[in-house]
Amino acid sequence: MYVAVKGGEAAIRNAHKLLADRRRGDRSVPAIGLEQIVEQLALAVDRVMAEGSLYDTELAALAVKQARGDMIEAIFLVRAYRTTLPRFGYTKPVETSLMAIERRISATFKDLPGGQLLGPTFDYTHRLLDPELAGDVAVEVPERRVESHEQTPRVTDILGHDGMIESDGDMPEGADTGDLTREPLSFPLERDLRLQALARGDEGFLLGLAYSTQRGYARSHPFAGEIRIGEVEVELEVAELDFPLTLGRIRVTECQMVNQFKGSSSEPPQFTRGYGLVFGQSERKSMSMALCDRALRARELGEDITAAAQDEEFVISHSDNVQSTGFVEHLKLPHYVDFQAELDLIRRMRSEHERRHTENNGTQEAAE
């Protein structure tokens, strides 16, 4: 017999009221505004957009505020929101070669056309806490340098001219672009679906896996061929107009990882590549994504699959932090009946165990 038990409505209501209170905190401290979050916690907003898989700075800021700064909770909120909206279509692929560049570096070529542009980076800071930031000190206006416009070709295109590196990834002729928000994943995946999953995957999980490839689990000897951050134009084709419409601009981070490859029977020795593309400014995530992308190409490149980072099903099935947190955290929910059943089972096993024990002792005594 199954007996449904109800209860806890008042407790839940009061818990949520308490949550709202604690979220607001000390009322003598001014409430934080969404504009402040967008402007001053911009990289938190970027992470929520990337892993929430929804580009909208204001919504991401709202999610950060509502989640009290809990990033995965904020990402969850954004994912839930996106299910409430209709889909107008698929954009044309963004052209990262036409990016309005805000940062662009290469660890493989010192003197590349367009130069090394450091942009607003944490690199080369000393990682010392700055007590001045505790107050509202006036910040200096950044330096400016007016230059003639120099082209900034992709490093991979420069290498590509010599045939030293494989070309940008192609898909089989006539293949439809996979969309994991429309079709459930079924392994093995094509690279387009893997990249979609990685682009929304958890930064920490992908970072750990990327690190594992550097430490010898699926060694791929990577170089950061190029990282670029900046704005790209988004265009959409719509039925009512016969030209693609410009919807606006979004900021993205792109990473071209360049890796060694000894060649195979059909391919000459050349550099191979891993690719990372992420919403917002997130170098760490795009680099991790590129390293994981390369590791996951083991099957395609005929490499031995020996490490976790090369195991597509393992990586992709566990990279989504909303799914992961859902299953891990569901353990908090009442499992009273399940547990009662387990408890009964253990009791029965124990009495069985004790009965056998007594019987054995009895036989032993009789034998003596």
Added chain:
Amino acid sequence: MSNEHSGATPAAGETDFGRKAAMALLAQATVQELTQFWGQWADKPRVETLRGPETGLVMVRGRIGGGGAPFNLGEATVTRATVRLGSGAVGHAYALGRQGEKVRLAAVFDAIWQEPVHRRAVEDAILTPIAQRLDDNLEHRRAETAATKVDFFTMVRGDD
């Protein structure tokens, strides 16, 4: 005025912007700009809203390796609207974000722009200032980024 925004070709003779470029500029306008332009617009037409403003999503695509086959990067919010003027001209607008009023006004100005008698006025009063602001922003950012360019120099070590 340049046409570098979205590279659309201007219609013959009387215009600096093609419709694609005009719509791109309207999409990147701020709600403050469009509200102000609408407030200043003499002889406002009668406007009937045919669709929206409504917010939805587009799936933004990237390319494998930057230039290869497409893949789905993630979604973005988009708002669209369609209006019809008293003259019968129909205007559309789509823009990133969720600003309904901005997009409705963008559709209104798209419709007005399509009427040859008003095209010049829309371009001078609205599109040119928006384009100017976008260009200035771009130049400003470019100059700030350029100031962070690494100028390598070689340390010459004397061997003798």
